[in-house]
Amino acid sequence: MGRKFFVGGNWKCTGTTEEVKKIVSTLNDAQVPSSDVVEVVVSPPYVFLPLVKSSLRPDFHVAAQNCWVKKGGAFTGEVSAEMLVNLGIPWVILGHSERRSLLNESNEFVGDKVAYALSQGLKVIACVGETLEQREAGSTMEVVAAQTKAIAARVSNWADVVLAYEPVWAIGTGKVASPAQAQEVHFELRKWLHANTSPEVAATTRIIYGGSVNGANCKELAAKPDVDGFLVGGASLKPEFVDIIKSAEVKKSA
Numbered sequence: 001m002g003r004k005f006f007v008g009g010n011w012k013c014t015g016t017t018e019e020v021k022k023i024v025s026t027l028n029d030a031q032v033p034s035s036d037v038v039e040v041v042v043s044p045p046y047v048f049l050p051l052v053k054s055s056l057r058p059d060f061h062v063a064a065q066n067c068w069v070k071k072g073g074a075f076t077g078e079v080s081a082e083m084l085v086n087l088g089i090p091w092v093i094l095g096h097s098e099r100r101s102l103l104n105e106s107n108e109f110v111g112d113k114v115a116y117a118l119s120q121g122l123k124v125i126a127c128v129g130e131t132l133e134q135r136e137a138g139s140t141m142e143v144v145a146a147q148t149k150a151i152a153a154r155v156s157n158w159a160d161v162v163l164a165y166e167p168v169w170a171i172g173t174g175k176v177a178s179p180a181q182a183q184e185v186h187f188e189l190r191k192w193l194h195a196n197t198s199p200e201v202a203a204t205t206r207i208i209y210g211g212s213v214n215g216a217n218c219k220e221l222a223a224k225p226d227v228d229g230f231l232v233g234g235a236s237l238k239p240e241f242v243d244i245i246k247s248a249e250v251k252k253s254a
C-alpha cells in the first residue's frame with residue numbers, strides 16, 4: 001500500500017494575527033498537487049488555531065504543537081486533547097525536540113501524551129531525533145529506537161500516527177541532513193517498526209524528515225525511498241513552503 005506524502009508546517013512560537021492571515025492567504029492561493037497525492041498539515045501556535053482552522057482551505061489540515069498528557073482539569077497553562085477535538089483540530093505534534101530539551105519531556109512522558117491524544121481521537125505527528133553529540137558518539141539509532149519504543153508501546157492504531165525524524169543538529173541550523181543521512185535513519189526506523197510492530201505497520205507508516213528543509217533541498221530528500229514527507233519549521237512561514245508541498249510530485253513520478 002502506498003504511503004501518501006505528508007508535509008507539515010510547524011510555525012512554532014511565532015507570528016502575529018496579520019502574519020498568520022498572510023501565510024494562510026498564500027497557502028489558499030497556492031496551486032499544489034491534489035490531496036490524493038499530498039497531505040498538508042499546518043501547525044500554528046494554540047492562540048491562532050481557530051483563526052487558521054476557519055480560514056484555511058479545506059484540503060489542508062491543522063495541528064496543535066502540543067497537548068496535555070491527560071484529561072484537562074486543574075493544569076494551569078495547559079491545553080487538553082479534548083479541547084483540540086472540541087475545536088475540530090485533527091492533528092497534534094508531540095515529542096518535538098524543543099519540548100524534550102527545553103521542557104524536559106522524557107520518552108515516557110511523550111509516550112503517555114501520544115497514548116492520551118490517540119485515545120481522544122487525535123492524529124499524532126510523533127517526533128524523534130538525536131543530538132549532535134549522540135550522532136558523533138555513534139548512538140543515533142539507539143537514541144531514536146528508544147524514543148520510538150516509548151511511543152510504539154502506546155500506539156494501538158498506527159494509521160493515526162506519522163513518525164517525524166528530526167535530528168536536533170539540523171533543526172533551525174541551516175545544516176540539513178544529507179539525503180543519504182536521512183534515508184539511512186528512515187530505513188533503520190522502518191526496520192525497527194518491522195521487527196517491533198508488524199510488517200504492515202512498517203510498510204504503511206509515514207516517516208517524515210524535519211531539520212532545515214527548504215525549497216531548494218526538498219526534492220532531493222523527497223526522492224529517497226523511505227522519506228515520506230517533511231516537518232518544516234522556518235521555511236513553513238515563507239512562500240517556499242508551497243515548493244516543499246510540490247516536492248510530493250517527485251514520488252508520483254518515481
Ligand SMILES: O=C[C@H](O)COP(=O)(O)O
Pocket residue numbers: 010096166170171172173174210211212213231232233234235
Ligand atoms: O518541526 C520542525 C523542525 O523543528 C524543523 O525546523 P526547521 O525547518 O526550522 O529546521
